[in-house]
Amino acid sequence: MSAIHLAIDGAMARITLDNPSKLNALTVQMLGQLEDACATLERDPLVRIVLITAEGERAFCAGADISGWGGLSPTDFARHWVREGHRILDRLAGLSKPTIAVLQAHAFGGGLELAACADLRIMAPGATLALPEAQVGIVPGWGGNTRLLRLLPEAVVKDMALFGRRVSAEKAQALGFAEVADNPLATAVAIAKEAMKASPRAHEVAKYQIHAAVGEDRNAMIEALGGGMVGATEDKAEGVSAFAEKRSPDFRGT
Template structure:
């Protein structure tokens, strides 16, 4: 049975695509599982880093299962398949934990969009990236024309989306999309994750929020999250809550 598995080993969580018979292509159930796992991870404070990987196959992820969406009505395709997938990938992108995509093979369509939703990417030398949607009469729907264009030059995204050109691991690294090219991307990702043990979890989380706000990744929520954290640690907040609970007029100390 296809799925997205979640495992936690100490401070490192792994989200693993498990649909190798279909090149780890996404099914509706896999999207639902990814959504549920992201909800779990947001409340798992022991986790310091999340690695996104895949069961061995010829592709890290070949995109979305064409059989799964091909029979949908235009309404269901737009409202559920595209919008739900976009929402779930946004949820992954906005996890408070740092995320690393370990791309051991080709990442096409939704697979590339999944990797794009992670903070950094490590690619195997043979892995390539592609946006093949126009070849089956559709367009990228899970941030391939939006988030990806913030990470790659516009002409490169057009090469991929309009002309079907693949992006090699070497070129992806030269363009800054991939952090590293490695013969064992998952092992490299785990080594990177291990280095977070010496950093402040709170500082790492806030730094991610600040960077996301700078590039427009859910800017309004990031700004309010930072403001909420600042005021949440204040004596004014503690006084306001205590006064409300005890039905008295608050006396804010201004600190």
């Protein structure tokens, strides 16, 4: 049974975490489903914006399900759980379409790392953020001590990771990490509808530029921008035609 659902309604898509009995804690299966959802969205030219939501009133996501990694050997923990999870969250962060995370409740550990992958976050007033990994003997493995440092001050990340203290929605807003709204989903939908009035290609290129500038998968972003530039040229079309026709290309720099 799927615990991550993908719903596409015209130009707006919605990824929903649906494991409320475990506070939407991420399992191996959920990570695989998230990766599949990202692949589907990336290939759908009609989707222009993506919302990331969760079921239940107690948590957006309480982190990674300890039953999924607690019994792993150190090698398997590092090689599979940490690296695979990091790769999949990187895939979410690198989506070419704008993303909004809707935090109707708390986001802890892997849940906070998941929210950090979005381009915008909307939090309910009572939602909080935390990095509680040290309390179970591990450290953040999916961007909590790396990507999060581009979004929050070092002192705030240390406060969560070393001292176990939570960040309130009010503080998250003051730090520019999130916006606070009484109805986060309605607010996210309204923002998404307004954003869809703009050019999707301009959104895509702007996101690539920003990610390249801040170091979010910089090499891939730079190459994507370059590929887009040459892909629109007459020289590219000539090169493909010449290859198919088994002749020398006549490049003209256009």
